[in-house]
């Protein structure tokens with residue numbers, strides 16, 4: 408049964424979906440990493456695909472920019488397509504001196520200036536956290552691949568262009584590992600509807616020192632991040648089958 412935003416039939420999505428903001432990145436991931444790929448969504452050009460990675464069925468679909476957009480897609484994937492694991496594979500900005508362009512960061516949780524989790528959590532402050540096992544299996548996958556990752560607190564900003572100049576210094580002081588625009592919303596949706604979620608990002612720019620990634624380097628680092636996400640899923644499967 409289609410939703411207002413997804414035309415796929417029930418069963419068209421795997422139980423695990425990788426989600427970049429950019430639908431063209433979804434296409435790139437599907438073409439580069441998956442076998443036997445079929446397109447399952449094209450509504451609003453928010454491309455979605457299902458294929459296999461090392462024999463395991465995996466889907467990938469864009470979620471757009473910002474918490475309102477990711478919240479729509481994540482909710483519909485969970486409630487209408489029985490998706491159990493949502494893994495955002497995004498880009499982010501760095502604010503700390505020890506986080507550089509091309510680094511891969513994983514969110515244990517995400518702070519935010521968005522009000523969505525207060526809306527769903529009766530006005531209280533919801534701690535928007537990633538699924539622990541999904542996260543640790545991605546961290547283990549990165550270690551096995553020899554890719555250093557920083558794991559910590561993301562900041563999901565409502566405004567890409569924020570006029571408050573004090574914000575960046577505060578984010579630095581509090582050790583934020585990356586600034587992006589969706590993780591806190593994704594974690595809130597997953598908690599509300601009973602799915603597991605995580606966010607892994609490649610640093611595309613440094614907000615303080617002005618470094619930014621060339622398109623060639625972006626492609627390389629991006630592929631590292633996707634491999635970590637996919638191998639993390641295989642490890643998560645294996646741990647589940649082993650009863651861990």
Ligand SMILES: O=P(O)(O)O[C@H]1O[C@H](CO)[C@@H](O)[C@H]1O
Pocket residue numbers: 427428429471472473496497498499567586587588589
């Ligand atoms: O590259 P993606 O995954 O879209 O992530 C980041 O890039 C967009 C802003 O340019 C926001 O969606 C932000 O979260």
Ligand SMILES: O=c1cc[nH]c(=O)[nH]1
Pocket residue numbers: 498499500501567586587588611612614
């Ligand atoms: O949301 C984002 C993504 C990349 N870089 C930023 O500064 N913000």
